[in-house]
Amino acid sequence: MAEEVVKFKVTIDGIPVEVDPGTTILNAARQIGGDIVPPAMCYYSKLEGTGGKCRTCLVKVSKGSEKDPRPMPKLVASCRTTVMDGMEVQNITSPDVVEARKGVVEMLLINHPLDCPVCDQAGECKLQDLGYEHGNEGTRYEFERRTFERIDIGDKIQLHMNRCILCYRCVYVANQLTEEREHGVLNRGDHSEISTFIEKALDHDFVGNVIDVCPVGALTDKTFRFKNRVWFTKPVDAHRNCPTCAGKVTLWYKGDEVLRVTGRKDEYGEVEDFICNTCRFETKHTSDWTLEEPTPIDHESVIGANHYLAFNPPSVIHENKKLQLANEEQLARTERLK
Ligand code: SF4
Ligand code: FES
Numbered sequence: 001m002a003e004e005v006v007k008f009k010v011t012i013d014g015i016p017v018e019v020d021p022g023t024t025i026l027n028a029a030r031q032i033g034g035d036i037v038p039p040a041m042c043y044y045s046k047l048e049g050t051g052g053k054c055r056t057c058l059v060k061v062s063k064g065s066e067k068d069p070r071p072m073p074k075l076v077a078s079c080r081t082t083v084m085d086g087m088e089v090q091n092i093t094s095p096d097v098v099e100a101r102k103g104v105v106e107m108l109l110i111n112h113p114l115d116c117p118v119c120d121q122a123g124e125c126k127l128q129d130l131g132y133e134h135g136n137e138g139t140r141y142e143f144e145r146r147t148f149e150r151i152d153i154g155d156k157i158q159l160h161m162n163r164c165i166l167c168y169r170c171v172y173v174a175n176q177l178t179e180e181r182e183h184g185v186l187n188r189g190d191h192s193e194i195s196t197f198i199e200k201a202l203d204h205d206f207v208g209n210v211i212d213v214c215p216v217g218a219l220t221d222k223t224f225r226f227k228n229r230v231w232f233t234k235p236v237d238a239h240r241n242c243p244t245c246a247g248k249v250t251l252w253y254k255g256d257e258v259l260r261v262t263g264r265k266d267e268y269g270e271v272e273d274f275i276c277n278t279c280r281f282e283t284k285h286t287s288d289w290t291l292e293e294p295t296p297i298d299h300e301s302v303i304g305a306n307h308y309l310a311f312n313p314p315s316v317i318h319e320n321k322k323l324q325l326a327n328e329e330q331l332a333r334t335e336r337l338k
Helices: 025-032 095-108 126-134 169-177 209-213 277-282 321-337
Strands: 008-012 015-019 058-063 087-090 151-153 157-159 184-186 193-195 219-221 234-239 248-254 257-263 290-294
Touching: 008 025, 015 025, 025 087, 058 095, 095 126, 169 184, 169 209, 209 219, 209 257, 257 277, 290 321
Parallel strands: 008 087
Antiparallel strands: 008 015, 058 087, 151 157, 157 219, 184 193, 234 248, 234 290, 248 257
16 A cells, blocks of 8 residues: 655645645745745755855744644744644744844845946846845944955856855855865855855856856856846747757847846746856857747846837847747736736
8 A cells, every 4th residue: 555645734824835744944935935935045946955044034933833832932044944744934924024034134235235236136136136125224334345356257257255145055056066166165254255265267067057046246147247237138048959958048138139148047036957158158149049938027027127128029039920929928918917
């Protein structure tokens, strides 16, 4: 007889869900989806061992489990706390969590410059979203912010350490996707910084993924820097037969020019597949790719704000009946959701 599969019942903000033992609260919330999912600046489901660094995912456990219903005494990091059977969790329904998240945002912004108007990440920055949703108008911090010189990590990536929130995601990429780790976090506390030790260039086929995983504009693509604002571009999903990676990407068009290539991201801003440097940096012509469809964009995202692109899209869309129809459908859907 087949063994009965054990599931744990958890309630998050009053919504019940059944998950496998060992699931974290964050991932249980992701199974429910929507507004009750805690924000995550350092956890990255595609990289092992991430999480526990930024504290943006704090939640309140108001009932520990069916066996031991006592609440947990402090807020916990939902990306690092596994569920128990009968657990009850509060996220947006807890004023304590909302207040604590405000404090975390204030802390993350202590050293982060407010340079969104000139930052390439603006419009797709997780800290910008978080600041908008939970931030205070001003800071209580009176000291000077930490400042660093920009560092070129190889010829395609730039590190702007002023913006780094020390989430460690890029370090895990270097650890897990490349054979040798040449960069990491040096020093501790207020002196911590991402460094390539002797500023040695990270030279590996998959190292471009540090750009995609960085939640802020600390690691940027030098081939795209200052070329355009993301909301003036039109993302289109495409693939190619790549011998090194899955070759599934998003092409970011302005007119008929591919300004940049990134991995495809899911609703939590995490890439679906890591892509190689050749796909990212060397294949920027429409002829290199088979186009699939205009990338679905969340209707609340600023990236979809320029609807004129839906009416007057790049000619690659205009000339392709299938892409044109998909584009129109997406626009209609967005309009309906408003
Ligand atoms: S550079 Fe970006 S990815 Fe790396 S630790 Fe800093 S914020 Fe995180
Ligand atoms: S996402 Fe949980 S601590 Fe950063």
